[in-house]
Structure formats: structure tokens, C-alpha cells
Amino acid sequence: MITMDMIQLITSIAILGGIIFTIFKFFRDPDIKNTEAIKLIKQRCEINHKNIDQDIYFIRENHLKHMEKDIRKINENVVKIFTILEERNK
Numbered sequence: 001m002i003t004m005d006m007i008q009l010i011t012s013i014a015i016l017g018g019i020i021f022t023i024f025k026f027f028r029d030p031d032i033k034n035t036e037a038i039k040l041i042k043q044r045c046e047i048n049h050k051n052i053d054q055d056i057y058f059i060r061e062n063h064l065k066h067m068e069k070d071i072r073k074i075n076e077n078v079v080k081i082f083t084i085l086e087e088r089n090k
Helices: 004-088
Strands: none
């Protein structure tokens, strides 16, 4: 027959189990949430890294085109200056 002591023991064991489960869940849930957040941050970093690489590539290409254009202008001006100098020194 079930006595009052047995009911108290079963209730105490159930409460203790509930407390242990609550503590376990309290420490486990933030780890799961943080793992998901870390995955999202890594994905965002990879996307940003790819975008930065593309931007650097376009800046470099654009810069090279402008440098080539400027060097061509300088060469044209140097040729003009030499032509003028040669005409004056004759």
C-alpha cells in the first residue's frame, strides 16, 4: 500500500528531476542559439569578403585604366614638347 512517505518521496524525486532538467536546459539553450548566430555571422562574413574582393578588383581595374590614359596623355605632351624644342633649336 502507498503511504504518505512514499508519495512525498516520489514527489521529491519528480521535483528534483524537474529542477535538474531546468538547469540543464538553462545552460544548453544559449549554446544552441549561439551556434546558430555564429553560423549566420560566418555566412555574412563570407558574403562581405566576396563583395570586398570584387570591389578591390574593380577599383584596381579602373585605376589601371585611368593610369594608362594619364600616361598616354603625358606621352603625347612629351612628344609635343620635344617637337617644339626641336623646331626652336634648328
